[in-house]
Amino acid sequence: MHWFDYCAPKGLDEALDIFAEYGERARALAGGTDLVLFMERGKLKPELVVEVPSCSPFVGIETANNQIRIGSRTTMRELETSPVVREKLPILAEAAGKVGSLQVRNLATIGGNICTASPAGDTLPALLVLDASVKLVRKGGERVIPIKDFFVGPGETIRHPEELLSEVILPIPSGRFGWSFYKLSVRRYMDIAIVNAAALVIVDDDGGIIDARLAFGSVAPTPIRVVEAEERLKGNTLDETLLDEVARLAQAASRPITDQRGTAEYRRIMVYRLAKRVVKEAYERAIGQK
Ligand SMILES: Cc1cc2nc3c(=O)[nH]c(=O)nc-3n(C[C@H](O)[C@H](O)[C@H](O)COP(=O)(O)OP(=O)(O)OC[C@H]3O[C@@H](n4cnc5c(N)ncnc54)[C@H](O)[C@@H]3O)c2cc1C
The missing domain is CATH 3.30.390.50 (CO dehydrogenase flavoprotein, C-terminal domain)
Known part of the structure; x- marks a missing residue:
């Protein structure tokens, strides 16, 4: 693997400053279950690997105004076991539970699954039918994009290099749904x-x-x-x-x-x-x- 620098910003602002400065020379690290493999294989060669901070808005599962907000660092295991997700968004709990093994699910995050943008990513069809949106944050701004418009090709998304995916926003299905x-x-x-x-x-x-x-x-x-x-x-x-x-x-x-x-x-x-x-x-x- 190539040599690279690593840093762990303490919060959102520090992380966004780093990405504003480094742009595509930096890569976010969440669970690392994709990134580390891509780096080992030489597919990605970031100069700087930046830990996604384990603080708001990247963590937590919260309900408000008929929506559920899921921080991008939320792991598959958290989704699979969360009482709120199991009750309100059972299809997402089910899909998350199908990722890898228990060890992988303890590390793998929803943000990583989305940003890797594999056509085979297991949470992605579930997020599509849930009409999810993703929030992208950068220094001095943010945008919310429907997930159906996020992917452009295998491994390719509309995310700019200086943007981080902070959270996933999901309307709670209502009425008689299956x-x-x-x-x-x-x-x-x-x-x-x-x-x-x-x-x-x-x-x-x-x-x-x-x-x-x-x-x-x-x-x-x-x-x-x-x-x-x-x-x-x-x-x-x-x-x-x-x-x-x-x-x-x-x-x-x-x-x-x-x-x-x-x-x-x-x-x-x-x-x-x-x-x-x-x-x-x-x-x-x-x-x-x-
Ligand atoms: C053994 C094994 C089995 C697997 N099985 C499955 C499976 O069954 N189904 C499946 O769908 N996947 C599977 N995967 C792939 C992987 O586990 C998932 O895609 C996982 O969700 C990636 O999340 P992560 O947190 O590990 O991402 P990371 O590896 O940390 O990051 C992945 C990519 O997303 C970017 N990224 C991460 N977070 C952010 C953020 N907040 N903002 C911007 N960019 C970000 C990183 O820079 C990197 O490019 C498997 C992987 C392994 C190693």
Whole structure:
């Protein structure tokens, strides 16, 4: 590994001063489960590694005004076990619980998962269907970006080098909602997804779908929302014909590649199957059949 300097700023302002000065010569370190590997492999060669401070706004899970704010340093284990996340955002607790091993989840953070921007990142489809936004802070400013607009390609985001991701903001789903998350991988634990899928469905008292959201990872250069399928679901009750149609729309929206984990063709078939599976499960949870 190359030589680099390390510093641990005590708070937000100090960290932002450092990033304003160093820009892309500096890299944030949270859990290090991606960064250290990337540095070992020579994929990233920062001059300065800057610890994300363990203080506000980077830590904590707080509820206010029908929203939950999650500090970017929150670990997968914290998400998986947090009573608030489990109750209000169960799909996120589920997805976080599917990352790596317990040891990895004790280190890996939500901010790191988002900023690595792997098309296969496990929390990303869940964050997409939850309509999450991310707050980016820099010296003298901040901006809040819907997560659907954050990713631009594998490992690429709209974050500027002098910006830090401080927190994730999630509206709490209301009404009769159901959710489903599925990670398809060769091994049950410690494996990257071949395909991951998330669905969130909100229904009225008669089981009519008021809102539907469907997202996939590992089937395109970025995690994707399948808007065409979502629109097709809205205003309907679910049956086999509609499920088939929705799954075909999801398949059409995917642009998978062949890699060591699976072929593009296999992924396309799995998008069809998983779309049916997660939409059906989310719907059944929403109408109280599950
Ligand atoms: C053995 C192993 C198994 C894994 N299994 C999975 C898995 O099953 N599913 C999965 O999705 N991932 C998996 N990963 C990848 C990794 O654990 C996750 O992506 C994790 O969430 C990264 O978080 P981190 O805190 O470790 O990030 P770090 O490694 O600290 O950082 C990752 C990147 O994000 C940047 N960054 C971090 N925080 C901020 C911030 N606040 N602002 C700006 N930039 C920031 C860093 O500079 C770096 O570029 C695995 C990794 C390992 C080593």
